[in-house]
Amino acid sequence: MSLATYPEYYTCGGGRFLVRRRLVLGTNIYDGVRIADQRPLVITSVQPHRRDALVAAITYDVPGTTALLAVTQVDPGSWQPQPGDDLDEPGVDTEEDLPEGFVLVVETRPRGTSLRALGPGAAPRAVAIGAGLLRAVAAGVERGVFLEGIRPETVYAEGHAFAGCHARLWRVAMSPARPGEFGGGFEPGGFFAPEILWSDPPTPTSDAFAAAAVLWWFATGRDPFGGPDDFHQRTLDGRLEPFAGPPELGEILVPMLARDPAARPSASASADRLAALARRWDVPVAPFPPPGLDA
Secondary structure (H helix, E strand, O other): OEOOOOOEEEEEOOEEEEEEEEOOOOOOEEEEEEOOOOEEEEEEEEOHHHHHHHHHHEOOOOOOEOOEEEEEEOOHHHOOOOHHHOOOOOOHHHOOEOOOOOEEEEEEOOOOEEHHHHOOOOHHHHHHHHHHHHHHHHHHHHOOEEEEOOOHHHEEEEOOEEEEEOOEEEEHHHOOOOOOOOOOOOOOOOOOOHHHHOOOOOOOOHHHHHHHHHHHHHHHOOOOOOOOOOHHHHHHHOOOOOOOOOHHHHHHHHHHOOOOHHHOOOHHHHHHHHHHHHHHOOOOOOOOOOOOOOO
């Protein structure tokens, strides 16, 4: 089946859903919708030989993150191409076939708009959204879960309110080996901490590092570790760019991007600092966790 020319329909988890387009550039993560109620979905494809490990490892009990709906084997007879229903023009990066035997992981998706789609915003909005995002990261740390892959495409907001985060959630003890997995397979921005790029196990501050990189980009429009040519090595070396936003926000984000995991403040402490800064700036912070992430 191809996602390059038209949407595709599947029956899964007691209902039908529509796969529409690539959601995250350079990944097998797609945007979709549940037909019955137009509920936004995230659909991830994985190799069938990884299915048992996937089901054993993923968990969706972290507040502020997406919820698992179903894990299903792809059946070519379960979908019907609908060329006339292509409401969203597919991007050039979607020319990929998913052969029979692939597994689809179907999840809810936050109802807001991703930070990537919103584009870089004002620093007060980054502060308010960031406080919620780091609450989700802290909840993951408390449960021993690694939110692999925090990036602007996977963090959602409604106005100044954090609306939820989609990430591949792994029990830290079961995180898959990742030699070479991130060798250029993602965009600039420092979305993975140096220890992850080195294929070491995640630490309690690995996700805080990724969240800080996303908030840095959203607040300033710039990547914390430079341009596309050398960001990978600069991240590994800890060569951080000067922060181009308000100094009060930089004082919170810069320590979170330290090369040494032990030198970074916890996600919980950083969330508290962002919430305090929001109060000083008279910016409302929405209650956590955000509503609307249920099935």
